[in-house]
Amino acid sequence: MSREVGYEPRSVKRLLAEMKxxxxxxxxxxxxxVLLDSREVAAEVLELESEMDILQLKTRMSLLMAARSPDDAEALAPxxxxVGATEKVSDATGDIAKVVLEEIGLPEAIRGALPDAVETIVRAQVAPDARFAGGALGDLNLxxxxxxxxxxxxxxxEWVLNPDRETTLEADDVVLFRGPEEALAGVYQSVTGEVYTPPEPPDPTISDLERATDSVVLMKNMSELAVDLGYGAVLFDSTNLADExxxxxxxxxxxxSRFEAWTLRAASRVDDPVSLxxxxxxxxxxxxxxxxxxxxxxxxxxxxxxxxxxxEAVGESxxxxxxxxxxxxxDLDGATLGGRMVKTETGMRVIAVRRAGRTDVTDESVTTETVTHAHDEWVVSPGPETELRAGxxxxxxxPRTAAERLGALAGEQ
Structure with a gap:
């Protein structure tokens, strides 16, 4: 049943941060x-989509109340x-979840291609007699x-996003965990009291279908990076990032476009084209x-x-x-991202590197094209071999706490 939504005084900043x-x-x-063929995780996506619908309505109401002049309208237009763009992301991910929930049809090959693109996520419901029931996340040191x-x-x-070390796992809580699959299995058992058995990814068998699934994985990675850089562009008011x-x-x-061609060719080679x-x-x-x-x-x-x-909203999310x-x-001057184990040590993922005044650098670890704007070079989606220099x-x-650790490595006080 749909929830009624009425105007209530809320901070636009806080609403935007929640939506992001x-x-x-x-x-x-x-x-x-999709990777796990998990109806439980897909159902959580639709729960979040419903929450997003309410948040975007409340945000629009607050924005309408704030606009009192043409200058206000111009300032608030972005x-x-x-708000509209974030709602589109929500709707699109809801449609992805429905591929699983409505059994629209997905080739088994896709699950062989996605593990490298997506960190494993499991949904676990806390059992009253489970080992971790009643424990605070900080004490568990997960x-x-x-x-x-x-x-x-x-x-x-009620949702708690990015729960902190003080958050206690209570009976019947639904918790979403992300991490290495071998470690997730033990955590899942300690939370639910049940054994977690991951699905076996099959091997792709049709070349055109392999190319199609590889294209979807690359599209997913690039789209996710684009969203990150989009928020970075508005956070730092950077036209260079917006151009990226x-x-x-x-x-x-x-x-x-290439994906459509490969999928159509693959359709002639599978027993059931509807499965695509x-x-x-x-x-x-x-x-x-x-x-x-x-x-x-x-x-x-x-x-x-x-x-x-x-x-402010992006900074407070x-x-x-x-x-x-x-x-x-x-510690980062002269080091590579992989050699210094930046993501492992800090928990932060470097999404772009700007090198001032360098136009002759080629970096084979970069998964998307390195682009030079005027005097600056942006390396987007840098890889483990990307070298960093002072400046x-x-x-x-x-996570916010991880940012402090990365700042320490970079030499910022």
Whole structure:
């Protein structure tokens, strides 16, 4: 049954932060639902979609109350655009979840291609007599001892995103954990009292279908990166980052075109072509996410700037985007991302590196094209071999506490 929604005084900043956090969580969960063929995880995506619908209505109401003049309307236009774009991400991930829930049809090969693209996520309901029942996350030391992190918790219909160390696991809580599959199995058993058995990924057998599934994986990675860079563009009011978002969206469009050709050819070689219908849904929804990323950065692209409330909302969300400068003689000066184990040691994922005044660098570890704008070079989606030097600017994403650890490595006080 639909919930009635009425106006109530709420901070637009807080509402935007909640929408951003939920949208990013939904991207993770929807692709994991496909990977795991998990109706339980897919159902959680639709629960979050319902929550997002309410948040976007409340945000629009608050924005309407705030606009009292043409100047207000111009300043708030980018905010309205971000609300609409975030809602599109929510709807697209909901459609991905329905591929599983409605059994639209998905080739088994896709589950052989996705494990490298998506971190494993499990849904666990806390059993009253389970080992971890009643324990606080901080006392359990899950992340430091196993690499597993609780990314969300649902209790009596209320969501807690990125629960902190003080959060206690209570009986009947639904907890979403993310981490290495071998470690997740032990955590799952300690929470539910049951054995977790991951599905066996099959091997792809049709070359055109292999190419099609590989294209979907690449589209997913690029779309997710585009959303991150879109929020980074509005946070730092950066036209360079906004331009990167546009370039990524164009590449996703090109992949979509090639994907359609490969899927149509593969259809003639499978016993049941209808089984490919879900793959088409998955690709279409992924393209919508990349389109929404452009809309997030639209205000910066159009010269309207970034309203302060947007930057504040992005900065206060549970997963933050930070910009750090590598200091001279710091731990990162002269190191590579993989060699220094930045993600493992800090929990932050570096999504872009800016190198000032360098136009002759080629980095084979970069999964998307390195692009030079004027005097600066942006390396988007850097790999483990990407080398860092003093003066490089890093854009990274992760939990707020992890940002402090990355700052220490970079030499920032």
């Amino acid at each position: 956090d939920i949208a990013e969580l939904m991207i993770d969960l929807s692709y994991s639902a 905010v309205v655009g971000i 992340e430091s001892e196993t690499g597993v992190r609780a990314i969300a918790l649902r209790r009596a219909g 978002v546009v370039d990524l969206e164009a590449e996703v469009d090109a992949l979509q 219908r879900g793959l088409v849904h998955l690709a279409r929804s992924t393209e919508v996410i990349s389109d929404a990323a452009v809309e997030i950065s639209e205000g910066v692209l159009r010269g309207l700037g970034s309203h302060p409330v947007i930057a 549970d997963e933050v985007i930070v910009r750090l400068t590598v200091g001279h003689d710091s 490089n600017v890093l854009l990274a994403k992760g």
